[in-house]
Amino acid sequence: MRILITGGAGFLGSHLSDMLLQSGHSVICMDNLLTGRMDNLAHLLGHERFSFIKYDVCDYLHVEGPLDAVMHFASPASPQDYMEFPIATMKVGAMGTHKVLGLARAKGARFILASTSEVYGDPLVNPQPETYWGNVNPISPRGVYDEAKRFAEAMTMAFHRYHGVDTRIVRIFNTFGPRMRPHDGRVVSNFIVQALQGKPLSVFGDGLQTRSFCYVDDLARGIISLLMLDSDKTPEQRTDRKFLVSGNTGAETASMHEPVNIGNPRELTVMEIAKLVLELTRSSSQITHHPLPADDPKVRRPDISRARALLNWEPQVPLEDALLRTIDYFKKVI
Numbered sequence: 429m430r431i432l433i434t435g436g437a438g439f440l441g442s443h444l445s446d447m448l449l450q451s452g453h454s455v456i457c458m459d460n461l462l463t464g465r466m467d468n469l470a471h472l473l474g475h476e477r478f479s480f481i482k483y484d485v486c487d488y489l490h491v492e493g494p495l496d497a498v499m500h501f502a503s504p505a506s507p508q509d510y511m512e513f514p515i516a517t518m519k520v521g522a523m524g525t526h527k528v529l530g531l532a533r534a535k536g537a538r539f540i541l542a543s544t545s546e547v548y549g550d551p552l553v554n555p556q557p558e559t560y561w562g563n564v565n566p567i568s569p570r571g572v573y574d575e576a577k578r579f580a581e582a583m584t585m586a587f588h589r590y591h592g593v594d595t596r597i598v599r600i601f602n603t604f605g606p607r608m609r610p611h612d613g614r615v616v617s618n619f620i621v622q623a624l625q626g627k628p629l630s631v632f633g634d635g636l637q638t639r640s641f642c643y644v645d646d647l648a649r650g651i652i653s654l655l656m657l658d659s660d661k662t663p664e665q666r667t668d669r670k671f672l673v674s675g676n677t678g679a680e681t682a683s684m685h686e687p688v689n690i691g692n693p694r695e696l697t698v699m700e701i702a703k704l705v706l707e708l709t710r711s712s713s714q715i716t717h718h719p720l721p722a723d724d725p726k727v728r729r730p731d732i733s734r735a736r737a738l739l740n741w742e743p744q745v746p747l748e749d750a751l752l753r754t755i756d757y758f759k760k761v762i
């Protein structure tokens with residue numbers, strides 16, 4: 429396949445590029461480098477099946493030649509970044525998604541949207557199945573990201589229903605691994621960098637809020653499985669296909685065009701993550717508490733029944749191994 433990845437210079441985009449090139453596909457990365465970094469792609473420059481275009485997907489979009497798939501991963505994704513760039517975040521989720529969907533339609537390419545567990549907001553249901561509609565405050569500082577992604581999902585379904593584009597939506601839960609920026613602002617990278625530098629670990633609030641952390645390789649494998657699902661089928665066979673899912677909330681049927689959670693269901697409190705990082709880095713850093721950001725979700729854990737049924741996917745890398753690999757990475761770069 430010839431595949432365009434928007435946000436290709438980001439943490440996830442670069443891992444997806446690696447995995448797709450390893451499977452023999454051709455990859456075009458597009459990124460405006462607002463939060464993406466060329467360092468993430470340095471090892472791919474010069475690869476015969478790889479190319480990079482510095483471009484903002486909110487502008488008029490044109491790509492030479494055929495495309496088989498478009499992966500829309502462009503967006504600031506760390507709370508720190510989307511609060512610093514609120515308007516760019518809303519634009520890429522809204523106008524950017526519209527432009528990229530238009531490109532997929534024009535090329536007859538399948539399309540996958542990088543959506544997020546943030547569409548569930550501060551959830552009143554735990555774990556979160558895809559059928560949960562969420563609890564989002566549209567006017568909170570986080571709302572820029574949550575609502576941009578909710579709009580992006582709605583636009584994706586509209587292109588699927590109205591224009592018949594073969595679309596997929598992945599709802600990505602907390603993910604970490606090599607190539608996160610040391611000052612990305614997210615909890616795992618912050619804690620590892622702080623522990624390695626002997627600085628206090630910054631726990632926001634009482635640290636009893638929960639998250640469920642997935643290693644980037646597991647996540648990328650799940651996303652690519654969803655993208656590739658039924659690539660051997662005709663469009664008629666594809667749209668008809670429904671999967672029976674027996675989930676935590678009972679049985680349902682779902683098609684591959686509906687959102688699919690990808691994440692690791694092992695749920696920990698932020699305090700537990702802090703202690704695990706201290707143990708694995710053998711750091712003697714202290715823990716300090718800082719104010720909890722507004723509308724910080726109190727719990728988060730994916731129900732991955734759909735991913736299991738549709739993709740036969742589940743995470744394989746244990747959290748401790750994944751943390752050790754990430755600690756090794758940060759030891760080299762900081």
Ligand code: UDP
Pocket residue numbers: 506507508602613614615616618619630631632633637639698720721724725
């Ligand atoms: N957090 C923290 N210390 C940090 C960064 C984050 O305690 O230095 C908390 C944050 O308040 C949230 C959780 O860790 O409850 C995960 O935050 P992150 O920014 O990684 O991602 P989110 O799940 O909020 O998008």
